[in-house]
Amino acid sequence: MNRKEFGELLSTLRQDLDLTQFNLSEYADLDEAVISQIERGVKKFFEPDLLFKLANALQLTTLERREFFLAASGLDQKQIVRQV
Numbered sequence: 001m002n003r004k005e006f007g008e009l010l011s012t013l014r015q016d017l018d019l020t021q022f023n024l025s026e027y028a029d030l031d032e033a034v035i036s037q038i039e040r041g042v043k044k045f046f047e048p049d050l051l052f053k054l055a056n057a058l059q060l061t062t063l064e065r066r067e068f069f070l071a072a073s074g075l076d077q078k079q080i081v082r083q084v
Contacts, residue, residue, distance in 0.1 A: 001071045004041030009071055011039045013058050028057035046072050 001009070014024050014035075021039070025032040030053055037043035051072050055065045 001074060002041070003044060003074070006071050006074075007039040007041040009068075010035075010054070013060075013068075014039075017058065024054075024057055028053040030054070 014021070019027070021035045022032050024030075025035050028035075030050065034043065034050070038046075051069055055068055058068075060068055
């Protein structure tokens with residue numbers, strides 16, 4: 001999944017919870033501009049702390065978190081050596 005697709009995923013997850021970018025930024029303790037950059041696909045590097053904050057704010061389950069982190073990595077599931 002490329003950065004643009006990941007941004008679309010984040011936008012969909014956010015909208016599923018009926019959150020604005022501002023709401024998500026407050027819940028995740030992130031700058032609203034960062035949320036916008038991710039959703040537009042312009043942010044190229046995702047720090048682990050950023051992803052954890054987003055996953056917590058989006059209330060993702062353990063399996064959803066795994067898929068979210070995998071999507072953020074840019075790797076396809078087939079590229080993962082050890083799959084659970």
